[in-house]
Amino acid sequence: MIHQFDPNFATYGGVGEEARRDGKPRRTDPDEKMRGATPRFYADSQLVDSFLNRKAEQNKWIGVVRRYVRATDERTAIASMVQRTVPIQPLNGFTAGSSKNEQVWALACINSFAYDFMAKLKTPGQDFNVTIMSQVPIPNPQVIFEQLVMNSTRELNYITFQLRDWAASLGDDGPPFIWDEERRSLLRITVAVFRSVTVLQLSVARA
Numbered sequence: 468m469i470h471q472f473d474p475n476f477a478t479y480g481g482v483g484e485e486a487r488r489d490g491k492p493r494r495t496d497p498d499e500k501m502r503g504a505t506p507r508f509y510a511d512s513q514l515v516d517s518f519l520n521r522k523a524e525q526n527k528w529i530g531v532v533r534r535y536v537r538a539t540d541e542r543t544a545i546a547s548m549v550q551r552t553v554p555i556q557p558l559n560g561f562t563a564g565s566s567k568n569e570q571v572w573a574l575a576c577i578n579s580f581a582y583d584f585m586a587k588l589k590t591p592g593q594d595f596n597v598t599i600m601s602q603v604p605i606p607n608p609q610v611i612f613e614q615l616v617m618n619s620t621r622e623l624n625y626i627t628f629q630l631r632d633w634a635a636s637l638g639d640d641g642p643p644f645i646w647d648e649e650r651r652s653l654l655r656i657t658v659a660v661f662r663s664v665t666v667l668q669l670s671v672a673r674a
């Protein structure tokens with residue numbers, strides 16, 4: 468129930484039993500984003516910890532990317548940071564580097580136009596699986612752009628109290644950001660532009 472930089476894209480709150488059974492959530496309204504989405508299933512926290520500990524995942528949040536892409540989707544690569552959970556299909560978890568900054572940089576890269584273009588070329592059907600994802604490069608953080616990309620990505624994804632630990636790890640102890648479509652559009656453009664510039668720099672360096 469995610470979309471790009473949106474951990475609460477859809478919810479099962481307020482839907483009927485038939486919709487829940489058929490796996491048909493509803494889109495969340497902007498004023499619902501802060502409260503968090505109602506999941507379809509729940510898992511015992513001990514089972515969640517057991518699973519994630521085997522993968523050396525200790526944080527109270529996790530990066531996820533959507534695996535199956537519909538023909539009507541504008542993007543192939545769709546990622547978000549979500550609260551600590553066990554990703555189940557159609558979500559896969561992802562990690563990048565050893566630092567929190569590298570993880571945020573990776574999130575920004577995966578949701579950029581440049582990354583999505585490469586992902587589309589490598590995905591023959593609707594299955595953007597971990598094998599394909601591992602073949603799409605993520606450039607190393609660039610010092611000149613890193614802070615701007617970090618701040619923009621944090622503001623885009625920190626829209627719910629469920630991610631306050633993630634925000635605190637990045638030095639932000641304030642409340643989640645209010646969902647503002649115009650502001651988010653500008654931030655997404657900022658992230659996309661600097662990610663594309665980074666890719667061009669790598670291309671020129673290799674030429």
